[in-house]
Amino acid sequence: AQSVAQPEDQVNVAEGNPLTVKCTYSVSGNPYLFWYVQYPNRGLQFLLKYITGDNLVKGSYGFEAEFNKSQTSFHLKKPSALVSDSALYFCAVRDITSNQAGTALIFGKGTTLSVSS
Amino acid sequence: DGGITQSPKYLFRKEGQNVTLSCEQNLNHDAMYWYRQDPGQGLRLIYYSQIVNDFQKGDIAEGYSVSREKKESFPLTVTSAQKNPTAFYLCATEAFFGQGTRLTVV
Numbered sequence: 001a002q003s004v005a006q007p008e009d010q011v012n013v014a015e016g017n018p019l020t021v022k023c024t025y026s027v028s029g030n031p032y033l034f035w036y037v038q039y040p041n042r043g044l045q046f047l048l049k050y051i052t053g054d055n056l057v058k059g060s061y062g063f064e065a066e067f068n069k070s071q072t073s074f075h076l077k078k079p080s081a082l083v084s085d086s087a088l089y090f091c092a093v094r095d096i097t098s099n100q101a102g103t104a105l106i107f108g109k110g111t112t113l114s115v116s117s
Numbered sequence: 118d119g120g121i122t123q124s125p126k127y128l129f130r131k132e133g134q135n136v137t138l139s140c141e142q143n144l145n146h147d148a149m150y151w152y153r154q155d156p157g158q159g160l161r162l163i164y165y166s167q168i169v170n171d172f173q174k175g176d177i178a179e180g181y182s183v184s185r186e187k188k189e190s191f192p193l194t195v196t197s198a199q200k201n202p203t204a205f206y207l208c209a210t211e212a213f214f215g216q217g218t219r220l221t222v223v
Contacts, residue, residue, distance in 0.1 A: 009157075043216040045214075049212065103167070104150050105150075105160075105212075108159055110157075110159055
């Protein structure tokens with residue numbers, strides 16, 4: 001079965017420091033991987049995705065993520081955190097070789113990022 | 118917002134009442150999805166549709182119904198059979214989400 005794990009419910013960093021939000025996945029085939037950010041009472045905003053190619057993916061707002069096939073991970077990173085980055089972050093996977101649930105994304109439970117000034 | 122419009126933003130339902138959440142997209146995407154979000158549980162798939170006039174149950178379809186009469190529209194009805202409907206509902210296409218509807222039972 002497909003699954004996504006975000007092992008940390010909350011990540012706390014100081015403004016200006018680098019941040020990492022962790023994500024590991026399990027799929028039977030080849031994954032499409034996504035990161036989203038959610039602000040209170042808002043929908044999910046797309047940050048970046050990995051489909052194929054370079055393992056380092058750059059996305060919106062200075063975020064990037066590294067696909068590691070051997071560790072089945074797709075951690076989100078940013079070199080210098082901003083207070084405005086404080087939000088809820090979701091990792092998601094789509095198994096492109098499985099037709100389970102069509103092409104629906106499977107989500108982790110989310111990680112709350114808190115950046116202090 | 119990715120061209121997906123959900124309405125209303127807030128909705129209140131009385132016990133035993135059916136309510137319908139609207140989702141419209143102008144992205145010309147074939148597939149559409151409804152997710153439910155509860156605190157600490159991430160997003161769970163309710164229904165999905167890969168093409169007009171076809172839809173499939175997701176992981177938590179009980180108490181919900183959908184229709185897909187047009188490519189642009191995928192409304193979700195929360196029926197009285199849904200025992201715990203208070204949640205945040207999100208409509209999506211391939212990778213983009215609407216702004217959500219917060220449903221509260223009063």
